[in-house]
Amino acid sequence: MATLVLTVVGGMVGGPMGAAIGAAVGQQIDAQIFKPKGREGPRLADLKIQASTYGQQIPQLFGTMRVAGSVIWATDLIERRSKHGGGKGRASTTEYSYAVSMAVALSSRSIRGIGRIWADGNLLRGSSGTFKERCKFRWYDGSEDQAADPLIASALGIASASAFRGCAYVVFDELELGAFGNRIPSLTFEVEADEGGVDAGLVGNILSAGSARCAGEWRFAGYAASGDRLRDALAPLVEVDGVRLMSGPDGWKLTPPTSAGEPLALADFRERGRSDAPGDRIEHRRAPLSSLPGTIRLRHYEPERDYQLGQQTSRVAGGALREERIDLPAVLPATSARALAQRLAAAAADGLETLLYRADLAALALTVGHVVAMDDGSRWRLAGRTVRASEILLELKRHAPLPVADLSAEPGIGVGAPDWPDAVGTVRLFELPNIGSPAASAPRLSIAGAGSNDGWRGADCWIVPWAGAEPIPIGMVRPARGLGELAEPLGPGSGALFDLSNSIEVRLANPAMTLESVTDAALLGGANRAMMGGELLQFGVADVVGAGRWRLSRLLRGRAGTECDAAHPAGTFFVLLDDPALLALPEPLAELTESGAAIFQWAPRGGARLTEVGVPAAGRALRPLAPVHGQVRPDGIGGVTISWVRRSRVDTGWRDHIDLPLGESREAWRITLSPPVPGIGPWESATSAWAIDAAELAAVPPRHMIEIRQAGDFALSPPLSLPLT
Known part of the structure; x- marks a missing residue:
């Protein structure tokens, strides 16, 4: 659009020459407005949020990482219905519970094992391997010969079920959802892909099919590589590790500058007897300090806080007010992250000065990417080389990183759920x-x-x-x-x-x-x-x-x-x-x-x-309490009068001179002899007293007891035993 408009305007103002100038300017404007969006590598948030988007990238995991993964297969919610109560005029209660079966892809590279599992931030499976909610769990390491999961095969058919070879994934078989509000929770997994730490060299060589052209210096406990190209997957590691492209006898390699050894003296790569001449320095450029960031903020995963996001900041000497944030999808302790942030800040000025230097054919032996020392003691990194007949033009970048001072850092207080061992x-x-x-x-x-x-x-x-x-x-x-x-x-x-x-x-x-x-x-x-x-x-x-x-x-x-x-x-x-x-x-x-x-x-x-x-x-709970304070008194005419005090199962306290509630639909007592005597008793009374006349008492053998029980609505009370004398 801008090309067309400015071409017409330029032609009206300056004729053919004006139209050409307008077209050139319009093309520049259209290129900036309609240029395609740049490709980005992995972001930290990509590993923390569970998704099921079609076409979602599955990262290649290295070391030990915590990732959310992508849901690649799931059933509808499985509903269970249970009915409680009812009968005898009571209303019944129907309860519903739900479960789900699903598969979650974790890594497009083979893994060694699955550790802890979190659901909505709480531990679903601890380090002991025991699940907090009922489910069946299986995992597949992502090998090229793994078989299809039997649950997926039974649901889709053996001919339609994929084995997801080359992809490490887990399967939950009927995971109970009651503890998660009857919804699928957000799951994250602790995945061990390699034993020990990894570096940029290991990651780069594996991603490039073992070309052995990568080397790394900084080691990480874990790393997640993703992106449309190898460059996108390696970009975060290359950026923080200071990896440069260096030439050598075996070809080009990606390696940190420190792995190349001590700086080389530039005087050793001149013709014999030739010294550094002022004319050799063709051009010397220096970028302003305002082009440097004032602060570098490094974000990473903190292993001491269950892989939660952590960040370390470092000031850049002489930098501007802007902040540069680096998202590193790697697992790094706080102390190492602080040291890395300080090294990045110290190296921010590396390359601020550019020197275009004229050399001779002896400079062809210099390795691009290496650090060289000038006659004045200054150090420069060889960024490029141009050959013109017998003349060599070297593009040198100032190499003057500041020393790293303090390496101590605190990881902060974690808010993770406690990982309890299996309880009895x-x-x-x-x-x-x-x-x-x-x-x-x-x-x-x-x-x-x-x-x-x-x-x-x-x-x-x-x-x-x-x-x-x-x-x-x-x-x-x-x-x-x-x-x-x-x-x-x-x-x-x-x-x-x-x-x-x-x-x-x-x-x-x-x-x-x-x-x-x-x-x-x-x-x-x-x-x-x-x-x-x-x-x-x-x-x-x-x-x-x-x-x-x-x-x-x-x-x-x-x-x-x-x-x-x-x-x-x-x-x-x-x-x-x-x-x-x-x-x-x-x-x-x-x-x-x-x-x-x-x-x-x-x-x-x-x-x-x-x-x-x-x-x-x-x-x-259905039995009345045994009566108390029993008394057997002579009635003066050869018989006895028996009395007792009633107790209530709805008011079990000891209260004097108070008529306790009955607790039954009626008051009834059963009085028997112990041991029983044929023809005498048992008796029933509606009050807390009973009289035995002289004739009945005379027929009772010596040393017999009388037992008094309250007859409740559902059962008899324990007896109150009294000697009948």
């Missing part, structure tokens, strides 16, 4: 008494789980109602706040007083768990409740005695009607109840455990090992 999981299913109102209408079972470290992510649980039945999913139990076992036996105690004579030695599953002391007021208000075997107790004082070991004292024993008159052996489980992580078994499932034939199953989150535990017959 512990899951307990235990029965609770009826705590609070309303009264339970089904057994109350809870599940607590914990791991040996904070890396344990929970467990999936199922109930099998009877042998051979289909497992019913319960849900996932999260890590509990306090779960362990008795380290030493605990003797019996009293449920009516503070137990100051006994203490509990507890070994917690995770040493990071802590227990807290509370005041008596908080203790009487229900704080620090715990199940220990079949006993519900509370503790007021918690003292740490070792890693994961606690001594609990100032105890309230036998809470909510649980027995405390028997000793607990070492190894009895201990669970802190004031914890939202406990998983309560729904009532319809809890009803299935009353027979004692149910089986409890659990598997760690992301694992496949299934553990089965038998569930004993449950129903403690």
Whole structure:
């Protein structure tokens, strides 16, 4: 467009000569406006964002790198439906979970292994190789003879499935998506392509099919090469390593200047007896200091911070205000990156001066790219050479890099997820008494789980109602706040007083768990409740005695009607109840455990090992509490009057002169003799008293006991035994 316009304008102003000038100027303008965009090499962001774009380049990895890769095959979301509850007039709950199967390409060069895997920045697979979410995982090293993945082959057909030979990739088979909001997470992978570090020489020789014409000085822990041409793939390494094109007896090579040895004296490459003449310096040019950047900012991947982006800056002496940023898709520690940034800043002035020098035929022996020393001691790098008959013109660039001073640097504080070793999981299913109102209408079972470290992510649980039945999913139990076992036996105690004579030695599953002391007021208000075997107790004082070991004292024993008159052996489980992580078994499932034939199953989150535990017959929460304060008094006419005080399973506190709530639909009592006597009893009463007349009492043998039980809506209470005298 500019060519046409300026040609016409030039012709109108200056005739044919003006039209020619206008056309030339217009061509220059059009060339700048419509010139094609330059090609760029790899950028740091390309390795951090997972993509599935058709035509996306897959980098060639060297050393050890963290990359996101490209999704090359995936299924639709796999939906699973599970229904819970329902029956007996209760509404059912339907839950949906999703999974996905997919393949992700990582490197267009063969690799040695896959290390850690991150999903949305959190560890999906740690260094131990265990996945945090359930899936099947396979990886292929990118060899030229690898077979097609069986999952892809079954989905597309063996004739249509590609083996992706020459491309290293991984396959996830039904990766659970519940932890990622039921969407495909952004995945990044730690890929080991070579053992040890790499340099520009190794990368260049491999990319150029082993021509052995590249050499490098700076070593990197990893590098990602990509680009449309070999030049694009090597450009970042060549730029930061100071690699120059040098000629020699074996031809041209890419090598850093330092590998060529000491500078050569230019006087050794002149004709014998000839000295440096002023006429030899044809032209001397010096670029202004404003052409230099003021700051060089080097961005790289920081291995000490899980390959997060790091950057080091260095000032250029005498440079302008502008900043030059270098994106290096390589893994480099902070100290090495700072040293490299300072070397780049020190070498920024290299080539600021240009000298055009006349030499003779002896200069043909000089190596282009080498550093030469002039008679005045100055050093110049031979950038080019022109031969004109017997005259040689040398283009020399000033070589005066500044020394590197400080090489120390801090990598900064990493924000990566902790990489925990594999944890040993512990899951307990235990029965609770009826705590609070309303009264339970089904057994109350809870599940607590914990791991040996904070890396344990929970467990999936199922109930099998009877042998051979289909497992019913319960849900996932999260890590509990306090779960362990008795380290030493605990003797019996009293449920009516503070137990100051006994203490509990507890070994917690995770040493990071802590227990807290509370005041008596908080203790009487229900704080620090715990199940220990079949006993519900509370503790007021918690003292740490070792890693994961606690001594609990100032105890309230036998809470909510649980027995405390028997000793607990070492190894009895201990669970802190004031914890939202406990998983309560729904009532319809809890009803299935009353027979004692149910089986409890659990598997760690992301694992496949299934553990089965038998569930004993449950129903403690349905039983009324045993009555107390029993009395047997003579009635004065040969018989006795028996009285007792009722307790309630919905209000288990000790309260004087207060009528506690019944907790049942009706009040009913069953009175029996122990051992039974034929023809006498049992009796039933609707009040907390019963009278035995003289005739019945006379028929009772000596040393017999009378047992009193409350008849609840679902079960009988434990007996209150009194001597009948």
